[in-house]
Amino acid sequence: MEIGIIGLPRSGKTTIFNALTRGNANVSVYTDKPNIGISKVPDIRLEKLAAMYKPQRVVQAEITYTDLPPPPEGSGNTRGIGGQHLNFLQSVDAILIVVREFEDSGVAHIDETIDPIRDAQSLMLELVISDLTIIDRRILKLEESLKGAKAQERESISRENTLLDKVKTQLESGTNLNQQDLSLEEIRRLSGFGLLTTKPLVIVMNISENQLSNIDVLEQNISGIFSESNVRSAVVCADLEMDLSQMTSEEELEFRNQLGAVEPGLNKMVKLSYDVVGQISFFTVGEDEVRAWEIKHDTVAQKAAGKIHTDLEKGFIRAEVVTYEDLIELGSLSKARNNGVLRQEGKDYTVKDGDIMHVLFNV
Ligand SMILES: Nc1nc2c(ncn2[C@@H]2O[C@H](COP(=O)(O)OP(=O)(O)OP(=O)(O)O)[C@@H](O)[C@H]2O)c(=O)[nH]1
Numbered sequence: 001m002e003i004g005i006i007g008l009p010r011s012g013k014t015t016i017f018n019a020l021t022r023g024n025a026n027v028s029v030y031t032d033k034p035n036i037g038i039s040k041v042p043d044i045r046l047e048k049l050a051a052m053y054k055p056q057r058v059v060q061a062e063i064t065y066t067d068l069p070p071p072p073e074g075s076g077n078t079r080g081i082g083g084q085h086l087n088f089l090q091s092v093d094a095i096l097i098v099v100r101e102f103e104d105s106g107v108a109h110i111d112e113t114i115d116p117i118r119d120a121q122s123l124m125l126e127l128v129i130s131d132l133t134i135i136d137r138r139i140l141k142l143e144e145s146l147k148g149a150k151a152q153e154r155e156s157i158s159r160e161n162t163l164l165d166k167v168k169t170q171l172e173s174g175t176n177l178n179q180q181d182l183s184l185e186e187i188r189r190l191s192g193f194g195l196l197t198t199k200p201l202v203i204v205m206n207i208s209e210n211q212l213s214n215i216d217v218l219e220q221n222i223s224g225i226f227s228e229s230n231v232r233s234a235v236v237c238a239d240l241e242m243d244l245s246q247m248t249s250e251e252e253l254e255f256r257n258q259l260g261a262v263e264p265g266l267n268k269m270v271k272l273s274y275d276v277v278g279q280i281s282f283f284t285v286g287e288d289e290v291r292a293w294e295i296k297h298d299t300v301a302q303k304a305a306g307k308i309h310t311d312l313e314k315g316f317i318r319a320e321v322v323t324y325e326d327l328i329e330l331g332s333l334s335k336a337r338n339n340g341v342l343r344q345e346g347k348d349y350t351v352k353d354g355d356i357m358h359v360l361f362n363v
C-alpha cells in the first residue's frame with residue numbers, strides 16, 4: 001500500500017514521515033525532493049504467531065510513505081500540493097494530510113494563525129481544484145475532437161461530455177467524487193483520469209506536547225467535522241513521535257507510560273490507513289518464516305496467493321485456511337486439522353482479515 005503525505009509548509013509532514021518510517025529525513029529544511037520510506041505494520045497477531053512458531057524470520061506487512069514537499073512559497077496558485085508531484089499523487093492508495101495545531105512562535109505559519117480545520121479544508125480544496133483542472137482540460141479536448149468527428153464518434157464524445165459536466169457541477173458545489181452518486185460504469189470511465197478526490201483521506205492533526213492530555217477531545221472534535229465515509233482523522237504530537245521512534249522499544253514504552261500511556265502515533269495512523277483503504281492482513285506460518293501480507297478486503301484466494309509468489313497464483317490448487325483465533329486456541333495446524341477447523345478453500349474464496357493460509361500449488 002502506498003500513501004502520499006501532503007500539507008501546508010511547516011505543518012510537520014517530514015517530522016511525521018520520520019515517525020512513521022523511523023527515518024532521519026531533514027526537518028525544518030525545505031527541499032523540493034520527496035522523502036520515500038517504509039513503515040512496518042505493527043500487528044499483535046503476528047507477534048503471537050511468532051511466539052508460537054519461533055521461526056527464523058518474522059516479516060511484518062509494509063506501507064510505503066512518500067512525504068511530498070509543497071511548492072516553494074509564493075511560487076504559484078497552490079500552497080500544499082506541488083504541480084510536479086501531482087502525477088505521483090494520482091498513483092497512491094490514500095492521501096495523508098498533515099495539519100498544524102502545535103504552537104511555536106519560532107515556526108511561522110503561512111497564514112499566520114493556527115487553525116487546523118481551515119488548513120485541512122484548504123488542502124481538500126486543492127484536491128478539488130486539481131480535479132477541476134483535469135476535467136476542464138478534457139472537456140476542451142472533447143470540443144476540439146467534436147469538430148471533425150463522424151456521427152458514431154459524436155455519440156460517444158457527447159456521452160463523455162455529459163458525464164464530465166455532471167461530475168464537474170457536483171464538484172463545484174462541494175461534493176467530492178467519492179461522495180457522488182455514480183454508476184460502476186461511470187466510475188470505470190473516469191478511472192483513467194487521475195482524479196484525486198476519489199482517494200481515501202487520513203487527516204493528521206499535529207499537536208504540541210502540552211496538548212497531549214487533551215488528545216481524546218481533539219480527536220472527537222476533528223472526526224466529528226470530517227465524518228465522510230472515506231475520511232479518517234487522528235491527533236498526534238509529531239515531534240514527540242519522531243523522538244520516540246528513534247528509541248529502543250523498551251525506552252519508548254517507559255516514556256509513553258510516563259506521558260500517560262499515549263497510544264503510539266504510528267499504530268494509530270497505520271490502523272486508519274488500513275481501514276480507510278479497505279486493506280486487510282492474512283498470515284503464512286512455518287518454522288522458517290511467520291509473515292503478514294496485506295491485500296484489499298475483497299481479494300480471492302488465488303489472487304492473494306499471487307502476493308506470496310506468482311507460481312502460487314499460476315499453479316493454485318487450493319488453500320488450507322484457519323482463522324487466527326482458532327489457531328491460537330488450538331496451538332498448531334495439525335490440531336486445527338484434527339478439530340475440523342482447518343478448511344479447504346478453492347480459488348474463489350474471499351480471504352478474510354486474520355486468515356492463516358497455506359497454499360497448495362502445482363507448477
Ligand atoms: N513545537 C513543535 N514543533 C514542531 C512539531 N512538529 C514539527 N515541528 C517543527 O516545525 C518545523 C517544520 O517541521 P517539518 O516536519 O519540517 O514540516 P514540513 O511540513 O515537512 O515542512 P516543509 O517540508 O518545509 O513544508 C520544524 O522546525 C519542526 O521541528 C511539533 O509537534 N511541535
Ligand SMILES: [Mg+2]
Binds near residue numbers: 027
Ligand atoms: Mg518537509
